[in-house]
Amino acid sequence: MSVVDRFLRYVQIDTTSREGVDRVPSTEGQWDLARLLADELRTLGATNIRLSEHCMLQALLPANVDYDVPCVGLIAHLDTSPAVSGANVRPVVHRNYQGGDIVLPGDPTQVLSPARTPILETMIGDDIITSDGTTLLGSDDKAGIAAIMELVARLQADPAIPHGPIAVAFTADEEVGGGIDCFDIDAFGASFAYTVDGETLGEINDETWHARGATVTFTGVSAHPGKARGALVNPAYAMAHFLTLLPPGLRAEHTDGREGFVHPHAGSFDAERATVSLLLRDFTVDGLDLKERALRECAQAAAAAVPGTTVAIDVQEQYRNMREVLDAHPRIVAWALNAARRAGLEARTAPIRGGTDGARLTFRGLPCPNIFTGGHNFHSTTEFNSRRGLEKTTETLVHLVQVIAAAHAPGAASRPDSAVSAPR
Template structure:
């Protein structure tokens, strides 16, 4: 097939889909014990099931854990590996996703964008460098009181639009295309209960990246660490020489952490860090929760050893106290898996080229559903969805970049068939 056939597709409805989806509040909740963490995520998932069924997708299902599965059947005689496209329906707990009002700013010309419902929220051209590439494009923002939800409803809308195009254009040859929409990605639980046998794919791509043209095959490796300090509690009126406050000891440990390295504030690129995320407790007992990150998995143990050493040095000043230190694996750098299957990235990069962009291979200072999926047996890099300034009121996405993402999905599907 002449790949220009895909690039010539006009009149996409991806923007209309996206603006419908963002108006559904799907914020996840890290403090919830349920799965999904919020029932309102299912409102979007149910809509996606209805739309996929109406489009003619097969095996459409919303399971008991809130996962949406669907298949676009192969239309070729070739033996093509089944490929999955995946996005998450939830939005970040960091900023409200209720009553989102999407606004389209047509023919952007480099101006600062003042959001109407809170004019103190301004998307400034000088501060958002990628706006320089959007001159003449149509930009979607929220109204100033909520996030937009491009993370990751842009990805959801792009996969849905690509599904529609594939189902309506049988001349675009492809193998089985699997679709997976997950809940709770923003709180790190997105694939806790996914049924990979039900997905039925050999390889996958998450549509959850940022700038148009980017593809990511490397994430942090991540651990959680919990330091629990057991102090000595005495009535404060009679505490002289006796009390050893676990809260104050915890504060000293945090103060003793490195300040010009190994912190989120002081690192970039592939530098790792130790980051205290929560502290709670009393005189008798205090707990500090940390996240530990590095692109090199072996470095996690070094960072954790340094953290425990700092705690030991502080606690040595308090002979009546004790501590426990526990670490838990969260996810691992997906590059360790993806390097074993170079064709996944080769096809992703070529698809971006065919969609008219210069591909940019990036590393993520974070993780995605693809990190865990890769280690669960479904190798899965991350492709741009076009959103910017995630998790806040200044979030934005351009319609043209979402259309490029749709075409990238179509090219990936066609390339796997072409090379089979």
């Protein structure tokens, strides 16, 4: 069985998670995949296989070397995004891609095009894997699952590949948040871990946002509109003015790369109060502080511009950039870069413009950068991966466990590999 075969099997199991369900897992389908993977892990010789009441599957591959190597964790998530249907996924393999548009057969209005997705131009000759266009593909994150399972199979098939202890985990409800809070880090037993849930081949994510949420509330004075002159102070105008005062350059839709933003995403008003909720995002604390200051100044100015209104500003931390922690453990990212290079990829670090389960684990004491999967266009009907994407991700994991073992082998300190550091 190849990693592609595994992938094609896993994506056909509907594991769509659901928003607004107050239990984990939010859907039954995640159990189907978890049980299947538990059986496969058993067949492949994994030990200590545990499926928790929250559908968190953990297992262990014992070391096959006789020196001490810390236990590495490898993590992928079972569920797919509820943004697009994940029921009855029919994967399509477009063999030997020769460039140009790929029309998805189940819905010809769904077209994968190099004009919108330039990375396709680098994939000539590869086998592109899509859905039929009526569902998402589920590469996010069944590509990660397939690569980890294929690693387990290869290690079983070839005992000559030296490795330390490896903890694997498949987790529920990543896409709807909260699932990872049910993850038992102590039982997992890893000293550090990697989520296998990224995108472009070679890209290791060692950064997430520093994230804060702001609620800005303008309070006015309510009065009957028929007797409003000199009495009514309508807070809606202060809110509207506030939004126009925010510098356009800070809008999410005007930023990418390492630029942060201030993003109003919800709001409401009535006769007395107008409230708007905003996301503040930046990769540095200083940058985030600047954005918060700008927000506070604009809110005060807007209240001053509508006499009679007052403003209350509440800012809460949401999560922090995992690089804060990972910078203290540079070898963890360096090992992943080294493994990607050994798989023939151009390895580099890149920030994620969002939060990850790995970031939450990192701040709970399990440092956890994110490894690519080769997948793209997540959460959409044009989601895709490829044969090479899946194979290179697997190859990287096979190198990774060896790189980590080699770094702890007797005498490793004198070998150049152990001194490798992550380029910034």
